Amino acid sequence: MQAKTLMRFFTAALLAGSIQLGGPGMAFADTTLLNVSYDPTRELYKEFNAAFAEKWKADTGETVTIQASHGGSGKQARSVIDGLGADVVTLALEADIDAIAAATGKIPADWKTKFDNNSSPYTSTIVFLVRKGNPKGIKDWGDLVKDDIQVITPNPKTSGGARWNFLAAWAWARDANGGDDAKAQQYVADLFKHVPVLDTGARGATTTFVQRGLGDVLLAWENEAYLSLEELGPDNFDIVTPSISIKAEPPVALVEGNADAKGTRKVAEAYLQYLYSDVGQKIAAKHYYRPFKPEAADPEDIKRFADVKLVTIDEFGGWKEAQPKYFGDGGLFDQIYKPGQ
Amino acid sequence: MSARTAPLWQFRQPSVLPGFGLALGVTLTWLVLIILIPLSGLAWRSSALGWATFLELATDQRTINALRISFGTALAAALVNVVFGVILAWVLVRYRFPGKRLVDAMVDLPFALPTAVAGIALTTLYAPNGWIGSLLSPLGIKIAFTPLGIVFALVFVGLPFVVRTVQPIMEEIDKEVEEAAATLGANRFQTIRRVLLPGLAPAVLTGFALAFARGVGEYGSVIFIAGNLPYVSEIAPLLIVIRLEEFNYPAATAIAAVMLMISFAMLLIINMIQAWSRRRYGYGA
Amino acid sequence: MAHEAVSNTGSGNTELVRVATSESRLARYGLIGLALGFVALFLVLPLAAVFTEAMRNGPGEFLTVLSDPETFAAIRLTLLVAGIAVPLNLVFGIAAAWAIAKFEFRGKAFLTTLIDLPFSVSPVISGLVFVLLFGSHSLAGPFLQSHGIQILFAVPGIVLATVFVTFPFVARELIPLMQEQGTSDEEAALSLGASGWQTFWYVTLPNIKWGLLYGVLLCNARAMGEFGAVSVVSGHIRGLTNTMPLQVEILYNEYNFVAAFAVATLLALLALVTLVLKSLLEMKYSEQIAASRRH
Numbered sequence: 001m002q003a004k005t006l007m008r009f010f011t012a013a014l015l016a017g018s019i020q021l022g023g024p025g026m027a028f029a030d031t032t033l034l035n036v037s038y039d040p041t042r043e044l045y046k047e048f049n050a051a052f053a054e055k056w057k058a059d060t061g062e063t064v065t066i067q068a069s070h071g072g073s074g075k076q077a078r079s080v081i082d083g084l085g086a087d088v089v090t091l092a093l094e095a096d097i098d099a100i101a102a103a104t105g106k107i108p109a110d111w112k113t114k115f116d117n118n119s120s121p122y123t124s125t126i127v128f129l130v131r132k133g134n135p136k137g138i139k140d141w142g143d144l145v146k147d148d149i150q151v152i153t154p155n156p157k158t159s160g161g162a163r164w165n166f167l168a169a170w171a172w173a174r175d176a177n178g179g180d181d182a183k184a185q186q187y188v189a190d191l192f193k194h195v196p197v198l199d200t201g202a203r204g205a206t207t208t209f210v211q212r213g214l215g216d217v218l219l220a221w222e223n224e225a226y227l228s229l230e231e232l233g234p235d236n237f238d239i240v241t242p243s244i245s246i247k248a249e250p251p252v253a254l255v256e257g258n259a260d261a262k263g264t265r266k267v268a269e270a271y272l273q274y275l276y277s278d279v280g281q282k283i284a285a286k287h288y289y290r291p292f293k294p295e296a297a298d299p300e301d302i303k304r305f306a307d308v309k310l311v312t313i314d315e316f317g318g319w320k321e322a323q324p325k326y327f328g329d330g331g332l333f334d335q336i337y338k339p340g341q
Numbered sequence: 342m343s344a345r346t347a348p349l350w351q352f353r354q355p356s357v358l359p360g361f362g363l364a365l366g367v368t369l370t371w372l373v374l375i376i377l378i379p380l381s382g383l384a385w386r387s388s389a390l391g392w393a394t395f396l397e398l399a400t401d402q403r404t405i406n407a408l409r410i411s412f413g414t415a416l417a418a419a420l421v422n423v424v425f426g427v428i429l430a431w432v433l434v435r436y437r438f439p440g441k442r443l444v445d446a447m448v449d450l451p452f453a454l455p456t457a458v459a460g461i462a463l464t465t466l467y468a469p470n471g472w473i474g475s476l477l478s479p480l481g482i483k484i485a486f487t488p489l490g491i492v493f494a495l496v497f498v499g500l501p502f503v504v505r506t507v508q509p510i511m512e513e514i515d516k517e518v519e520e521a522a523a524t525l526g527a528n529r530f531q532t533i534r535r536v537l538l539p540g541l542a543p544a545v546l547t548g549f550a551l552a553f554a555r556g557v558g559e560y561g562s563v564i565f566i567a568g569n570l571p572y573v574s575e576i577a578p579l580l581i582v583i584r585l586e587e588f589n590y591p592a593a594t595a596i597a598a599v600m601l602m603i604s605f606a607m608l609l610i611i612n613m614i615q616a617w618s619r620r621r622y623g624y625g626a
Numbered sequence: 627m628a629h630e631a632v633s634n635t636g637s638g639n640t641e642l643v644r645v646a647t648s649e650s651r652l653a654r655y656g657l658i659g660l661a662l663g664f665v666a667l668f669l670v671l672p673l674a675a676v677f678t679e680a681m682r683n684g685p686g687e688f689l690t691v692l693s694d695p696e697t698f699a700a701i702r703l704t705l706l707v708a709g710i711a712v713p714l715n716l717v718f719g720i721a722a723a724w725a726i727a728k729f730e731f732r733g734k735a736f737l738t739t740l741i742d743l744p745f746s747v748s749p750v751i752s753g754l755v756f757v758l759l760f761g762s763h764s765l766a767g768p769f770l771q772s773h774g775i776q777i778l779f780a781v782p783g784i785v786l787a788t789v790f791v792t793f794p795f796v797a798r799e800l801i802p803l804m805q806e807q808g809t810s811d812e813e814a815a816l817s818l819g820a821s822g823w824q825t826f827w828y829v830t831l832p833n834i835k836w837g838l839l840y841g842v843l844l845c846n847a848r849a850m851g852e853f854g855a856v857s858v859v860s861g862h863i864r865g866l867t868n869t870m871p872l873q874v875e876i877l878y879n880e881y882n883f884v885a886a887f888a889v890a891t892l893l894a895l896l897a898l899v900t901l902v903l904k905s906l907l908e909m910k911y912s913e914q915i916a917a918s919r920r921h
Contacts, residue, residue: 034863042880069862070876074586076862081588082761083771084779084861099588104762155569157583197486198569200582203879213470214486231881329587337403337571353731358812359822361729367721368737375790376743382758383751425664432661436654442905444662446898447669452847453898454676455871456749456854458890461878462672465679472675497668502745505844509803509837529649544802551745551798558748561853578748585754594758597751604746605739612735612742619805 031064031267036086038073038160038250039203040224044287045090051283052274056267064267072201073160080104080255087259087268090252092160094118094319097253106257120249121275122289125310126168128240129209129218129225136216140242141172144191144217151194152215154205156326156333161202161248163327165219168246170326171311175244189336210237221248223288226304241306249313383601387594398592399599403571404580408600411577414488415556418495419503422552426503427545433504434511448504451497456561463494464566486568491576494562499552506548510541543615550611554604673894680887691885692892696865700873701892706781707869708849711788715845719796720838724826726797727804728812738801744793749854752790756783756859779861784869787855792845799841800834807833839907843900851893 037045049066056064069076069084073092080086081103091097094112101107112119130138136149144151154162166188173187174180197214199205202224209218210232217240220228225239252272259265274280278296285297294302316322326332353361387395398404432438433445451459467474467484474485484490514537522532560578568574577600584593649657680688691697722741726734744752760766760777770777777783811833815825831838853871860867868876870893877886 039879042876067863067866069864070879071862072586074588078585078588078757079779079861082757082763082778083767085776103588155583158579158586196568196570198571200564200569200579201879203881204565207878212464212468212485214468228881327587329584329589329592334403353729356729356809357816358728358809358825359816360724360826364721364725367718368725368741371718371721371793372737372740375786375793376740379755379759379790380743380747382755382764386758425661428657429661429664432658435648436658438658444665446902446905447665447673449844449847450669450673450894452844453851453893453896454672454890455851455874455893457871457875457878458676458887458893459672462675465675466671472671493668497672500668501844505799505840506802509799509840510806512836513803513806529653543805547798547802551742554742554746558746558751560748560750578750581748581750585750590758593754594751597748597754601743601747601751605743608742608746609735609739612738616735 031062031264032067033064033087033264033268033271034067034069034085035088035090035271036069036076036080036084037090038076038092039070039201040161040221040227041090041250042068042070043227044223044284044289047287048275048280048283051279052271055274055279056270062267066271072158074158080106085258085262086255087262087264088252088254088272090250092248092250093163093323094249094251094313095323096160097251098320100253100255104257106255107253108256111253112251114254115252115272116276117292118249119251119253120292121252121272121280122250122284122291124222124248124250124289125245125308126164126219126242126248127222127225127245127306128242129206129220129228130216130238130240132236132238134238134240138217138240141169141187141191141244142176144169145187145194149194149217150196150215151191151217151219152197152199152205152209153195153219154202155198155200158200159202159205161221161224162205162219164221164246164248166326166333167313167316167322168242168244168311169219171246171315172242172244175311185332188332192336222290222305226288241308244309244311247310247312380601383594383597386590387598390591390595395595398595403575404577404596404599406572407575407577407580408603410488410491410574411557411600412603414491414576415495415499415553415559417492418499418556419549419553421492421496422499422503423545423549426500426548426552427507427541429500430504430507430511434508448501451499451501456498456559457565459497460494460562460565463490463497463562467493467566485566486574488567488574490566490568491563491574494566495556495559498559498562499556502551502555503545503548506551507541507544510544514540543619546611546615550608554608557600557604676887676890676894679883680891683884687884688888688891691888694885696868697873697877697885697889699865700868700870700889703781703784703868704850704870707785707788708846710785711792711849712842712846714789715792716796716838716842718793719798719800719841719845722797723800723804723834724830727801728809741794741797744790747790749791749852750858752855753787753858756786756790778859779863779867781867783859784856784867787859788849788852791852791855792849795845795848796838796841799837799844803834803837804830836908839904843904846900847896850896 035045035049045068049068053064053066056062069079069086071079073096076089077091077096077099080089080100089097089100089107097107097111101109101111108114115121128138130136136143138144138149143149153165156162156166169188169191170184173184177183177187197208199208202221206218206220206224206228208214210228218225229237229239252275254265254268254272256265259268275284276292278293281291281293281296282298282301285291285294285301288304290305291297313319313322316326324331390398429448433441454462464471464485466472467490469475469478469483469485471485477484484493518536519532522536527535558578560576560582563576564579567576569579577596581593581596584596648654726738757778758764760770760783762771777786811829812825815829816822820828851871853875856869857872857875860869860872862868862872862876864876870889874886874889874893877889
């Protein structure tokens with residue numbers, strides 16, 4: 001009896017709270033979209049969301065409010081699996097969207113085919129951020145394992161970006177050793193011996209490198225490297241593009257289950273499609289993402305991207321194979337840190 | 342609910358005070374709703390692993406190292422906090438000095454400051470290019486990005502637990518007891534050791550236990566300053582996060598369950614020692 | 627304060643009493659120095675670091691940052707959550723302390739340990755347990771979904787996680803205090819014909835009010851500052867489910883260090899404000915406190 005009354009009181013208190021908070025948000029917007037994204041896309045989507053809302057208003061007369069949620073890619077995927085009502089997801093890794101599809105069925109298994117370019121409206125790659133003037137003379141992946149070099153990268157177990165770092169390094173070493181995966185493994189193990197701190201996320205690693213002054217080189221997303229130059233001082237750092245890197249494809253998908261339940265499928269689809277429009281491509285390039293259609297973007301923006309030989313995830317057998325092999329429990333990354341090595 | 346409280350009721354010593362049923366009822370209801378039901382979800386998920394896998398996971402070298410780092414640094418930090426926390430509480434209760442109220446107010450800071458901010462602030466101080474780190478690094482002392490950094494973060498996080506559990510008890514101490522001891526010829530040191538400390542012991546022990554338990558599970562402030570290298574400075578909660586990133590809920594909850602069992606056992610032992618010492622010394626009762 | 631009270635009430639031998647129940651001057655200064663040094667190293671310096679970063683570009687920017695609508699929404703949400711969680715745990719804390727401190731029963735140490743449990747649960751796990759309980763893949767998930775009840779990634783989930791994390795504070799503060807005080811006052815009141823509630827209201831409550839205040843303040847500070855657990859259940863929707871600590875993280879990750887530390891400063895100030903209130907109350911009632919201590 002007592003338990004019941006308490007429970008009722010408690011539920012009432014909580015409901016009162018949520019109604020009070022939810023109220024004003026509802027009053028403004030006809031439609032609300034929730035875009036669940038990963039960390040480095042904040043600036044990109046801030047601008048893109050405003051552009052899309054304007055276009056939607058002009059086309060249909062409807063007001064659409066886009067809510068954004070940012071965080072580590074894996075954590076964001078878990079939130080959606082656990083019931084976060086995302087209409088669209090724009091994450092760092094295919095594997096994270098696959099996980100949502102497999103766990104919830106709210107995204108069809110063939111989601112990659114729904115939009116152009118494997119559902120990646122923009123791509124990026126991995127570059128080096130070094131201290132101004134490149135005092136240690138770092139030119140390529142091979143320089144990273146020299147004796148006096150310290151490398152900063154986040155932990156591939158907790159950061160999507162760091163997995164691209166890991167695979168880019170692997171790709172270079174495999175290429176340099178005539179396709180020998182064992183030698184590549186040796187190189188990557190060596191590389192991680194030069195890593196003094198493993199931050200949990202890409203932005204944490206950037207802070208360690210930039211604010212704490214730790215390390216000689218930061219392995220970073222290209223867009224992140226440029227952004228940190230812009231935000232944290234172009235006078236202090238240089239960007240070095242290695243001879244080989246990886247084509248990082250952050251994919252987007254419609255969470256059909258949620259969008260259908262909320263009746264937002266049409267606008268959510270239009271939202272993702274708009275990423276491929278000239279306006280969307282231009283905004284992506286402006287925020288240092290390599291656009292799918294470079295011709296749509298500002299040529300000045302495109303000029304900033306250095307020419308680099310890019311390998312794709314397919315050379316690692318695609319994410320479905322690469323994820324467990326390299327980053328799963330006891331996978332190749334874990335083996336680097338086996339004791340006694 | 343009443344079925345659960347019934348046996349307890351019978352074993353309770355008679356008392357003229359009313360309200361036991363109501364108080365215990367509210368306590369148990371709230372406890373079950375907020376703590377036990379949610380935690381049972383944890384047990385339920387980790388049970389999906391099966392006993393063999395659970396054991397294998399719990400005895401994995403990396404898990405053991407992480408647990409050792411978490412428990413070791415938490416223990417060191419809690420000991421530091423016991424020594425300085427008691428001194429601080431004593432100074433705040435007994436002495437007058439300028440700025441005392443401000444110091445008193447600042448003790449709660451670690452609770453109010455989000456742990457992530459604490460981690461960032463401490464890293465700012467103790468990183469090799471930080472305010473203090475830059476003074477220490479020429480001497481070859483490294484704090485940030487080593488296990489020592491974890492201890493520093495945990496000292497920060499746990500301090501209020503010790504001070505705030507000891508402080509109210511110190512304020513309650515009757516001066517008469519000390520006067521009596523002094524009249525009977527005890528010097529100040531003897532009075533403190535024989536009269537005051539035994540009375541404070543339960544509170545100090547509680548403070549220690551809470552600071553320790555809190556340190557074991559701490560995540561937000563530690564990841565910024567720890568360096569997070571596997572086998573060296575990787576804490577157990579980080580291992581949980583790593584398992585979650587692999588969408589491996591059972592493994593994550595299993596590590597959590599191991600941590601929880603160890604912490605629970607330690608807290609239980611400390612609470613039992615405390616109950617025993619209360620019965621033995623019967624301080625204040 | 628207590629020290630003064632005694633030396634003033636001692637009639638003839640004031641000086642002797644003072645020496646016998648206090649430490650030598652040297653020891654006293656030594657201890658104060660030690661305590662202040664420790665506070666400076668572990669509390670003042672980190673706070674100074676936060677303030678310095680917040681004020682890096684002057685107080686003007688500090689204020690602009692705080693008027694940002696998303697930050698404002700975060701402040702509102704934090705106050706709302708603390709406003710629900712703290713009273714709930716206050717009621718629970720008093721009930722638990724009454725049962726545990728005033729009565730002897732089997733399994734008491736076990737019950738106390740259960741109450742301590744949230745301290746030993748990693749914040750990551752404190753959030754996760756509610757995900758396991760209310761998430762789409764939990765037992766309750768489908769039911770909640772079909773009834774349109776949103777617990778996770780909304781205010782109820784944040785409140786639950788906060789209640790979980792701050793669960794032991796009030797009880798933990800009161801139990802040692804009430805044990806210390808024993809039951810004789812209450813027994814006296816009852817024997818004089820007071821009812822149970824009257825005894826509690828007029829005898830117990832005045833005795834424990836300072837401990838209670840401490841407990842509430844700590845509970846409140848922790849409720850507003852909790853990061854780990856809330857982060858798991860919040861969903862991080864900007865301007866909607868971000869509490870102040872989460873907003874700090876977001877701003878920090880946007881390289882907006884000034885704003886991040888400004889919000890952090892505000893959190894620290896909120897805690898300090900409640901403590902200043904406590905100090906004012908203490909000053910106002912100092913006579914009464916001294917009396918209650920002497921008795």
